[in-house]
Amino acid sequence: MKQRRRIYYSAAQRAEIWDRWKAGESMSSIGRRFDRESSPVFSVLSPTGGIRPPDWKRASQALSLVEREEISSGLNTRCSLRGIARMLGRSPSTISREVLRNGGPDRYRAARSDQTAWDRALRPKRCKVACRPGLARTVSNKLRRNWSPEQIACWLKRTWPGELHNQMSHEIIYRSLFIQIRGVLKKELLEHLRARRTLRRSRRATLKRNGLGRIKDAVSVSERPASVEDCEVKCHWEGDLIGGSRNSYVATLVERRSRYVMLVSLERRSTITPLIGKLSGSGVPARPGRRGF
Structure with missing residues (x-):
């Protein structure tokens, strides 16, 4: 394979x-x-979970990679820690702690020390749901009952007014669901959300923005003439499209006055399929009094 x-x-x-x-x-x-x-x-x-992670930036007072390379170069030339500190304009205690926590003068390496500093800076704070197991169970039970995160947040606020440690916003619930690496709320609870998405989507994400999902050259119902309201004029047809299995489609045409129904088999639905020549199919009169689609 x-x-x-x-x-x-x-x-x-x-x-x-x-x-x-x-x-x-x-x-x-x-x-x-x-x-x-x-x-x-x-x-x-x-x-x-579709939520952009924060951009990690080096603090202005932290040692940079260039400074660590200068420290490594100074140690190789047997320069003292105070001399390296004067050259970098740093406190001797800063250089001393940097060297000691990364293997000492003989084993200090600039690139490895810089990567260790980045790894050491990753101290993710546990979210409120993770810190309070009882609150996590309450949220999970509400989600299983198909409550939305907004409803849960409002319910917590009304149930424990003034107790902020027993409240949380709906955004915290969403993040705990979508960001599974937190290990707080189980992934199966995503099925109880209204949208049933596994990723957080942008508010700008819509098919209609790019013209998709719209009917081309659509005419609003409000623009129909008044004569169609009473179904007394002949040769007024109503059409609809029925989709079946294996990409099969059938167009339905109903004459609004006589309720005469015609079914037309179509090859596809992506383009306007000509109906002329296909209307010779069998017409099935609808039941008396049956309304249109």
């Missing part, structure tokens, strides 16, 4: 993916931008 080659995105590409996802683009559209399928894009979005 041939293994698929793993696709890696650069930091700039990941930033562009998140920008496009926030702007409301679909995963297929984002994948086409990089000449790839939607599955690699999903692998970028899914770990955080």
Whole structure:
């Protein structure tokens, strides 16, 4: 079995993916931008549930990689810690702690020390749901009863007024559901959400924005003439489309006065299919008094 080659995105590409996802683009559209399928894009979005992770930035007072390289170079030339501190304009205690926590003067390496500093800075704060198991059970039970996160948040606020430790916003509930790496609310609870999505979508994400999901050249019902209201004029037809299994489609035509029904088999639904020449099919008169579609 041939293994698929793993696709890696650069930091700039990941930033562009998140920008496009926030702007409301679909995963297929984002994948086409990089000449790839939607599955690699999903692998970028899914770990955080479609919620953009915060950008990690180095604090202004923290040691930079360039400074750590200067420390490593000074240690190799047997320069004292105070001399390195004067050269970098840092406190000697800062240089001393940096060297001691990363193996000492003989084992200090700049790149490894810098990566260790980034890893040490990752101290994720546990969310409120994780810190209060009883509150997590209450939220889970409400979700299983098909309560929305907004309803749960309002219920908690009314049940425990003034007790902030027993309240939470609906955003915390959504994040606990979508970001599964928190390990708080089970993934099966996503099925009880109204939209039943596994990723957080942007508010701008809609098919109608790009013209999809709309009827082309549609005429509003309010623009119909008044003569169609009483069904007394002959040759006024109403049409509808019925979709079946295996991409089969049938158009229904109903004469509004006589209730005469005609069924027309169509080859597809993506384009306007000509009905002329197909109307010779069998017409089935509808039951007396039956209304149109």
